[in-house]
Amino acid sequence: MSxxxxxxxxxxxxxxxxxxxxxxxxxxLKYIWDEPAVVETIGPAHGFLYxxxxxxxxxxARRTRWGLxxxxxxxxxxxIPFVSFYAERVVTRWAREPATVTV
Known part of the structure; x- marks a missing residue:
């Protein structure tokens, strides 16, 4: 899991x-200065990385058995900009918590 x-x-x-x-x-750059080059380059890269x-x-989620x-x-x-950094910290804490077994 690590x-x-x-x-x-x-x-x-x-x-x-x-x-x-x-x-x-x-x-x-695209909407104020009418320069779409950055969006045309970074946009598809972000889509693939996402x-x-x-x-x-x-x-x-499958390995830690999270719910849907x-x-x-x-x-x-x-x-959402900046939220992935916060979520990464929270997810790391969740993943490192000992698994609780419910009977």
Whole structure:
């Protein structure tokens, strides 16, 4: 499970950085200064990386036996700037908690 967590943490950080670049740099350049080059470059890269992020979240959720709601919330965290960094910290704590067995 530590490999799945490491993969998730790495891709969450990368997706977060690329999304911030897209929103903070690319969007103003495109809509204020009519320069779409950054959005045309970073946009598809973010889309591909987000798909990798979804796979990493699914893999981690499967290994840690999270419910569907938790998995979907973590997946959505990659769509809001800066939230993926917070979610990465929370998910790391969740994944490192000892598993509780319900009888």
């Amino acid at each position: 490999g799945a967590l490491l993969r998730y943490r790495a891709i969450a950080y990368v997706v977060g950085v690329v999304l911030i670049l897209l929103v903070v740099v690319g969007m103003p 798909m990798v992020y979804l796979v990493a979240v699914f893999d981690l 709601r938790r998995m979907l919330l973590v997946m959505l965290a990659g769509t």
